[in-house]
Amino acid sequence: MKDLESQLRAALRPAAPREAFTKTLLAQISLTRQPRTTLRRTAWLTASLAATLLLAVGARQHVQDLRNRESGLEARRQVIEALRMTSQKLDLAYEAVKNQSASETPGA
Amino acid sequence: MTQRISWLWLILLLPSLAWTAPNPRLLLPEFSALAQKATESVTITLDPSLLAMAGRFLDSNDPQDAATKEVLKGLQGIYVRSYTFDQDAAYRESDIDAVRNQLSAPGWNRLLETRSRKSHADVDIFIMTDKNQAIGLAIIASEPRQFTIVNIVGAIDLEKLHKLEGQFGVPKLDVDLQPAASSPKK
Numbered sequence: 001m002k003d004l005e006s007q008l009r010a011a012l013r014p015a016a017p018r019e020a021f022t023k024t025l026l027a028q029i030s031l032t033r034q035p036r037t038t039l040r041r042t043a044w045l046t047a048s049l050a051a052t053l054l055l056a057v058g059a060r061q062h063v064q065d066l067r068n069r070e071s072g073l074e075a076r077r078q079v080i081e082a083l084r085m086t087s088q089k090l091d092l093a094y095e096a097v098k099n100q101s102a103s104e105t106p107g108a
Numbered sequence: 109m110t111q112r113i114s115w116l117w118l119i120l121l122l123p124s125l126a127w128t129a130p131n132p133r134l135l136l137p138e139f140s141a142l143a144q145k146a147t148e149s150v151t152i153t154l155d156p157s158l159l160a161m162a163g164r165f166l167d168s169n170d171p172q173d174a175a176t177k178e179v180l181k182g183l184q185g186i187y188v189r190s191y192t193f194d195q196d197a198a199y200r201e202s203d204i205d206a207v208r209n210q211l212s213a214p215g216w217n218r219l220l221e222t223r224s225r226k227s228h229a230d231v232d233i234f235i236m237t238d239k240n241q242a243i244g245l246a247i248i249a250s251e252p253r254q255f256t257i258v259n260i261v262g263a264i265d266l267e268k269l270h271k272l273e274g275q276f277g278v279p280k281l282d283v284d285l286q287p288a289a290s291s292p293k294k
Contacts, residue, residue, distance in 0.1 A: 068161075075154065075162035082152045082186045083176060086258050089249040093231040096222035 130215025132236045132244020133185060134259045137206050142191050142199055150256075152188035159183055175268075182263030190256040199255055204248060207257055211246055228252050 017025075143149045154162065163180050166173040193199065211218075211234045220233040229251045236244035242265075247258040 069165075072161045072165040075158045076165040078152050078154055079159065079162040079166075079176060079180065079186065081150070082154065082188045082258070083179065085150065085152075085188055085190060085256060086247065086260070089231055089247045089256055089258060090233075092224075092227070092229050092249055092251075093220055093222045093233060095227070096224040096229065096231065097220070099224065099226060100222070 130213070130236055130238070130243075132215075132259075132261045134187070134207060134210050134246060134257075136187055136189050136257060136259065139189060139191065139203070142203060145193060145198055146191040147194045148190075148192040150188060150190040152186065154186040156184050159186065178268045179265070181268075182265065183260065184262035185260070187259040187261075188257070190254065192254045194253070196252040198253065201250070204250065204255060204257070207246075207248065211248075216244070216246070 139149075143151075159180055163177055166177045166180075168174050168177060191199065210216075211232075215236045215238075216234050217237065218232060219235045220231070222229075222231045224230070229249065231250075232246075232248045234244075234246040234248075235242050236246075241263055243261070243263060245258070245260040245264050247256070249256045249258075
């Protein structure tokens with residue numbers, strides 16, 4: 001019995017791995033880890049690029065909206081100014097017609 | 109063969125027919141020399157796209173804006189040139205001749221001509237009609253220190269323009285604004 005026990009102990013004693021085995025294992029580990037890091041980096045880069053692109057598009061749209069609004073308000077101002085001037089000149093004509101009618105009407 | 113020649117004539121005549129179609133848009137000169145002399149100058153050029161844009165910024169709940177919006181419907185352009193000077197006779201009548209000449213073209217009718225001795229203001233109102241519908245309006249107002257040219261292009265609803273009374277100070281004209289009743293061309 002004791003003989004069997006000692007035989008088993010001898011067989012199962014901790015032994016240091018061979019140097020070649022260690023090297024291969026470490027190489028395998030580094031190979032499996034590297035793509036994951038690269039993938040994560042690529043994902044972050046893509047996300048950042050997408051966010052930047054979205055921000056740029058949003059900012060451009062906002063600037064465009066502001067410009068459109070400015071142009072629209074300017075056009076509105078010009079329309080009102082044009083109609084005001086038109087009415088002013090019509091008023092001038094009206095005054096002249098009124099004065100003429102008054103001078104032609106006897107007793108006016 | 110005869111039919112073919114007729115078609116050829118028609119095709120050849122079409123561009124000239126289009127060319128003679130009355131155009132309510134006046135070719136307003138630059139007036140650059142006058143603009144330099146003027147103390148104040150107003151240049152307004154509103155083409156259909158700008159009018160549409162302006163219409164989008166008019167508030168229908170505001171009475172003045174709503175009335176303006178109604179007037180703008182059917183308009184294709186508003187063009188204004190106005191120059192104010194700090195002294196009398198700073199401009200010559202010949203400066204406006206280029207515009208007056210265009211108003212003697214077929215299609216234009218003088219609606220009103222006023223000469224005021226009191227204010228020395230001369231106002232000429234011209235209208236262009238097509239099928240009893242006003243399609244163009246031109247106003248030339250000459251005052252001692254100011255001259256203004258207004259050209260409105262498009263289906264002008266004079267009733268709607270009338271409705272602007274009080275909105276922009278448009279007076280109630282005692283003249284008949286119906287195109288059919290307009291006086292013949294000068």
